[in-house]
Every structure is written in C-alpha cells, then in structure tokens.
Amino acid sequence: MKKQQLQETVDYLKSNGIDNPEIGIVLGTGLGQLIQEVTIEKEIPYTDIPNFPVATVEFHSGKLVYGELSGKKVLVMSGRFHFYEGYNFWEVTYGIRTMHGLGISTLLVSNAAGAINLSYKKGDLMLLDDHLNLQGGSPLAFKGANEFGNIFVDMLAPYDKDLNARMKAIAKQNDIQLHEGIYASVVGPQLETRAEYRMLQILEVDAVGMSTVPEIITANQIGLQCLAVSVLTDECDPKNLQPVDIEDIIAIAGKTEPKMITLFKELLKEL
Ligand code: HPA
Numbered sequence: 001m002k003k004q005q006l007q008e009t010v011d012y013l014k015s016n017g018i019d020n021p022e023i024g025i026v027l028g029t030g031l032g033q034l035i036q037e038v039t040i041e042k043e044i045p046y047t048d049i050p051n052f053p054v055a056t057v058e059f060h061s062g063k064l065v066y067g068e069l070s071g072k073k074v075l076v077m078s079g080r081f082h083f084y085e086g087y088n089f090w091e092v093t094y095g096i097r098t099m100h101g102l103g104i105s106t107l108l109v110s111n112a113a114g115a116i117n118l119s120y121k122k123g124d125l126m127l128l129d130d131h132l133n134l135q136g137g138s139p140l141a142f143k144g145a146n147e148f149g150n151i152f153v154d155m156l157a158p159y160d161k162d163l164n165a166r167m168k169a170i171a172k173q174n175d176i177q178l179h180e181g182i183y184a185s186v187v188g189p190q191l192e193t194r195a196e197y198r199m200l201q202i203l204e205v206d207a208v209g210m211s212t213v214p215e216i217i218t219a220n221q222i223g224l225q226c227l228a229v230s231v232l233t234d235e236c237d238p239k240n241l242q243p244v245d246i247e248d249i250i251a252i253a254g255k256t257e258p259k260m261i262t263l264f265k266e267l268l269k270e271l
Helices: 002-015 033-037 094-102 161-173 194-202 213-221 246-270
Strands: 023-027 039-045 063-069 072-078 106-115 125-133 178-185 207-209 225-235
Touching: 002 094, 023 033, 023 094, 033 063, 033 072, 033 246, 063 246, 072 094, 072 246, 094 213, 106 213, 106 246, 125 161, 125 213, 125 246, 161 178, 161 225, 161 246, 178 213, 178 225, 207 225, 213 225, 225 246
Parallel strands: 023 072, 023 106, 106 225, 125 178, 178 207
Antiparallel strands: 039 063, 063 072, 106 207, 125 225
C-alpha cells in the first residue's frame, strides 16, 4: 500500500514535468534563499501533490522546486516535515522517498542547529560526519519497510566520505570556515534543558537539532549518497544558558545561509 501511494506521488510529479532530477536538496528552518539561485522550471506546492504530507509550520513555505543550479538538475524541498509537527516517520521521510523515485542519486540536506561544542559559534557551519538518533524511533520500523530496501542498513558512513572530503576542500578554497562533527537529533519542539545540554556534551555531540537524522537513515536504505550541513544558530552552554527564541534562530539561519549556498553551488559543479 505504501509503495502504491508513493508511486502515485511519483507518477503525478513526472507527469507534471519533473524529469530526471540528479540531486535532491532539503532546506532547513530559515534556509530558503537558495531557491533564488535556482533557474526554476517547476514549482509545486506540497498541497498540490497527491499523498504528500502538508507543511503545517507557517515559516515553511512548503513547495517542491525543480530546476537548474550550477548546471545540474536539482529538486529542492523548501520546507521539510518534522516529527514534532505530529507527522509519523513515514511522513517525515516521504519527500526523500519521492525524490528517490524521481531519480535523484545524491541528497544534500541542511538544518538549523544549536552548538553543543562550545568552540563552535553561532553563524558557523558544520558538516555532519556522524549522528546520534535521539528521536526514539526509526523511519525503517514499519510493516513492509523491507520492500524499499534492506532495513538492517549499515550506518558505518551515513554521510558520504567522498562528498565530505570535496566539501571540505571547497570550504577551504572559498575561505569559509566549516567545522565537522556529530549531530544529535531530538524530537523537540521545546529546546533542551541545561541537564539535556550537559548530557549532549557528555555524549560528545557537536550540534543538536530536530531533523535530518530520519531523512538520512531513509536515504541510506535506498542507496542515496548523502551530505548534510548544519547552520549553527545558537550556543548551548549549560553553564550560561541564554533564552533563545525561534525568531532569532530563523534570523541567524538566514544571515548565515549565503555561506552554505556558496558551498552547495560549488559542490554541485563538481558532481
Ligand atoms: N536545540 C537547540 N538549539 C537549536 C536547536 C535545537 O534543537 N535547533 C536550532 N537551534
């Protein structure tokens, strides 16, 4: 049933001109400016796509954008689905399976995250080298998940080593500071307590957010090459915790996004 549902979605998008995208891009909270760089061929609101979950959080524009960026055919999810919005993990990762069904082979993911590693500052970027799934569930834990691929998928390198090496070289060439570290995904939507930040420090996490991990697990099941970047929007020091507000997080994400756009555009040229 899920396979058929997904097929309907893919067929609809194919018949609406989304034709062999090469690379999928997921834009995180506050990160929508990349769309302005895409030579857009098609723009489809999530609400128009059969079986697609519908974005509920108002700061997500919620659309699929197809076009060209750095000479590559890209499919961009502007607005993603979070577990904290009440979607289940199948829904949270539906866009990834859809983009795969349409033909992407590479997935670039972005997110806004809090810095747990206190040598990282807000406004910095971090390349994900590994992750901790602290969402208490798996996007591969449903009946029939094995129809989509191996559910016992190996997580030795959820983020592609070669893509990460290229991205680090690109950052260097462009004088953009790019940390590399471990991202922990929590459910949210509340931010963490001081005790939780301390726990994350003990777990040697570098950044914390509320997304990405379910999408990356799914992408690994279906064999996509993945890369993910966190835009660090706040510093999570349990000894000196400052109140954060989601508007600030969005503002910092927007201010930092141009650096991320440069990295993504340069990487696309090399793919
Ligand atoms: N936790 C803390 N700070 C954050 C988060 C989070 O999940 N996302 C963005 N900044």
